[in-house]
Amino acid sequence: MPKTVEYIFDFAAPNGYLAWYPLKDIVARAGAQLTVTPVFLGGMHKLTGNAPPMIRDAGVKGKVPYAALEFQRFLDRHGMDRFRMHPALPFNSIMLQRVLVAAQDEAERQAIVEALLPAVWERNIDCADADAVACELAQAGLDAQRLLAATQDAEVKAQLVANTEHAVERGAFGIPTFFVDGEMWFGKERLGQLEGFLEGGKP
Template identity: 80%
Template structure:
């Protein structure tokens, strides 16, 4: 029986971009199923006391430069030559995350991730501007007007809050986080462990 990988995800996380493409390859190779759970990273940080690494580790000598080196190595290893670090990091992703929640089904949600990740992390669009986000959605073939309207629904707003709180209750504290059942992995560096588990290995 195939396993389901749940990806706890926010478009605001640069490591979420890095993990997305190798994760899809892993899911395909292992015959697994992928489910995306949109959360609000800013809310997750408040609930857990966590913070973006470059802020959290700013006073640790050598740690931020080494993290940047590992980040670049990952990009190079996976051929992600279009990635562009945003100058406004960290930024508010709540509009984008509500768009993901507003998707009509899982297939559309993942298609939205495919469309929005390059806009956010390659072209560095203004993620808080509804008109700009709408243009990206329309360009990718989505009903931008409908999706953006749904981001204002109380049910969509509450679902995003619920997703975030539930992820934290289960042990998540940042992005990227992966669940297979009750087993959790955090970080793009754990993708090999995740693939091993999906292939029948130990967690």
């Protein structure tokens, strides 16, 4: 039976963009399955006491510049030359995350990720602009009207909260986080370890 990689995901994390594309390749090579669990990163930070790295590490001499170097190395290694840091970072991703929750099934959820990741991290759309988001969804052949209307549903709102709380209960504190067979990996730097596990190695 193929393993399932659960990706704890929020559009607001630039590392979420970086991890998505190599992760898909790893899952395909391993013959595994991928599921996306939308969470609200802002809520996760509040629950865990975490903060965006550029804020959390601002007082540590040398750490933020080194993190930027490693970030660029990852972009270069994977040929991600279209990535552009969002000028509004850190921005509120609540509407985008509710759109993900409102997906009818896993296939639609991943299609939404595919449609909106480039919009956010390559073209830097305003993530609070419903019209801009609707345009991106519609261009990808998705039902923008249904998905955006659902962001106001009480059940959708509650599910996003529940997803976030459950992820934190299991140990998640940031994005990207991955779970396989109850084991957790955090960060794009752990993708190699995750692949090894999928191939039969130890966590």
